[in-house]
Amino acid sequence: MAAVNMTEGSIPRHLINYSVPLILGNVFQLTYNAVDSIIAGRFIGKEALAAEGMASPVMNIVILGISGICMGAGVLMSEFFGAKQYDRLKREMSTAALFGLYFSLAVIAVGIFCTPALLAALHVPAELMGMTTVYLRIIFLGAPFTYFYNALSSALKSVGDSKTPLKFLMFSSVLNAVLDLIFIGCLGFGIVCSAVTTVVAEAMSAGLSIWYVYRKIPLLQLRPGEFHMDSGLLKTTLRYGSVTALQQSCQPIGKLLIQGCVNTLGVDVIAAFNAVNRVDGFACLPEQSISHGITTFVAQNRGAKQTKRMHEGFRIGLVLEFVYWILICAAVLLLRRPIVGLFVAGEGAEAIVTIGSQYLGTMAFFYIYPGFTNGFQGFYRGMGMMKMTLLGTFIQTSIRVICTWILAPKVGIYGVAFACAVGWSMMLLVEIPYYFVKCRTAAADTGTGC
Numbered sequence: 001m002a003a004v005n006m007t008e009g010s011i012p013r014h015l016i017n018y019s020v021p022l023i024l025g026n027v028f029q030l031t032y033n034a035v036d037s038i039i040a041g042r043f044i045g046k047e048a049l050a051a052e053g054m055a056s057p058v059m060n061i062v063i064l065g066i067s068g069i070c071m072g073a074g075v076l077m078s079e080f081f082g083a084k085q086y087d088r089l090k091r092e093m094s095t096a097a098l099f100g101l102y103f104s105l106a107v108i109a110v111g112i113f114c115t116p117a118l119l120a121a122l123h124v125p126a127e128l129m130g131m132t133t134v135y136l137r138i139i140f141l142g143a144p145f146t147y148f149y150n151a152l153s154s155a156l157k158s159v160g161d162s163k164t165p166l167k168f169l170m171f172s173s174v175l176n177a178v179l180d181l182i183f184i185g186c187l188g189f190g191i192v193c194s195a196v197t198t199v200v201a202e203a204m205s206a207g208l209s210i211w212y213v214y215r216k217i218p219l220l221q222l223r224p225g226e227f228h229m230d231s232g233l234l235k236t237t238l239r240y241g242s243v244t245a246l247q248q249s250c251q252p253i254g255k256l257l258i259q260g261c262v263n264t265l266g267v268d269v270i271a272a273f274n275a276v277n278r279v280d281g282f283a284c285l286p287e288q289s290i291s292h293g294i295t296t297f298v299a300q301n302r303g304a305k306q307t308k309r310m311h312e313g314f315r316i317g318l319v320l321e322f323v324y325w326i327l328i329c330a331a332v333l334l335l336r337r338p339i340v341g342l343f344v345a346g347e348g349a350e351a352i353v354t355i356g357s358q359y360l361g362t363m364a365f366f367y368i369y370p371g372f373t374n375g376f377q378g379f380y381r382g383m384g385m386m387k388m389t390l391l392g393t394f395i396q397t398s399i400r401v402i403c404t405w406i407l408a409p410k411v412g413i414y415g416v417a418f419a420c421a422v423g424w425s426m427m428l429l430v431e432i433p434y435y436f437v438k439c440r441t442a443a444a445d446t447g448t449g450c
Contacts, residue, residue: 006018006296006313007306011297011309015294015313021165023285027285051191055139056274058119058122058256059139060255062140066100066107066143066146066147069096069100070150071244073092075382077092077155079303090226091230091233095228095229095233095237097148099234104146108141135192142199142203158296159220171204172205172208175200179197246390250394254400261409262413265408265412274343276363279339290374294375298313298379302382302383314379317379324371359416363420369427373424377389377431392427392430392431396426397423400422402419404419
């Protein structure tokens with residue numbers, strides 16, 4: 001697919017054409033995560049479902065930290081592409097790739113070594129400790145594949161190609177599902193196999209991305225003599241990427257703390273919470289995909305110094321977030337019980353379905369909040385204002401964790417849902433005034449942000 005210049009042409013068409021493949025790609029990515037949980041819960045047991053649920057926020061810290069670094073690099077690449085500085089774009093890609101290699105290897109070493117202590121700190125029940133430890137250590141081995149897929153995906157998206165990463169996620173999702181059904185559903189292998197098939201799927205998506213770039217996108221191809229770190233770009237990448245990684249990591253760190261609270265409420269609630277977390281992911285990631293579209297659009301037009309178009313694109317992006325919320329709210333309200341029922345079977349399944357559907361019936365109305373918070377985050381990322389995205393996420397996560405520990409012991413899983421709404425509301429109370437006071441009044445300055 002050819003690169004797409006968002007500095008000219010229809011704004012709604014650019015945002016929709018960019019966001020829809022991202023939405024589909026995120027759905028497929030969550031699908032192969034959900035398939036693991038569904039098959040684990042139905043063929044291995046609720047203990048396996050609970051174990052994967054407790055391992056998930058730990059690995060999400062790594063995944064979102066990786067994607068945060070890649071997102072920061074992607075903002076720079078979008079700016080260089082919009083400004084037609086193609087040499088700098090290529091040097092940025094080389095810098096991000098080499099840094100990512102060392103970073104992902106460190107993640108493997110630290111992750112494997114620290115897993116038992118981390119799970120103990122999360123109050124993982126003794127009967128689930130061994131299963132969760134083995135599963136998580138295998139998942140850590142996939143960190144390099146996760147990094148290189150995200151890095152290449154960010155590079156492709158920075159030049160307007162959001163469709164190609166979707167194709168590779170589709171393939172890896174189907175592969176993961178087929179392998180799980182064969183080795184777990186048919187042959188009866190346990191949770192170790194579930195972790196291995198996930199790593200295999202990640203490796204395939206990374207390998208396909210590398211193959212595609214070297215077959216189709218000369219602008220992004222790095223030859224042996226071009227692999228080096230540019231010290232200036234590395235400094236900027238780390239400034240953008242580290243703040244973005246911290247911002248991306250705030251959510252899973254918050255989920256870890258929330259999981260620690262949920263873990264005190266019993267195995268049924270743990271299993272139900274794992275199931276509804278998957279649904280939350282399906283509901284919110286399309287909102288994040290629209291946000292990424294806003295980021296690339298704003299960054300390209302910022303590089304081209306088209307301020308009015310940049311703000312108009314942000315406004316249209318918020319409209320898309322609202323329209324999506326109406327659709328997802330209706331879908332979750334209608335289908336919440338059968339969706340949760342996919343994750344469990346046999347004795348005790350009805351109790352888990354009831355707990356999960358209570359949560360989703362409340363959350364359906366609250367999904368509007370992350371739609372708008374993601375929209376503002378996308379704008380601030382595109383402007384290079386990474387500290388603002390970190391501040392907003394930190395406020396949301398902190399308040400959400402505090403409210404969960406206060407409410408969940410008293411009202412159960414409803415408390416987790418209301419804690420989310422309070423956190424998102426506080427985040428908007430910071431982001432909205434800042435935009436109108438700082439960004440709109442300084443709209444002429446696109447070189448240094450708002």
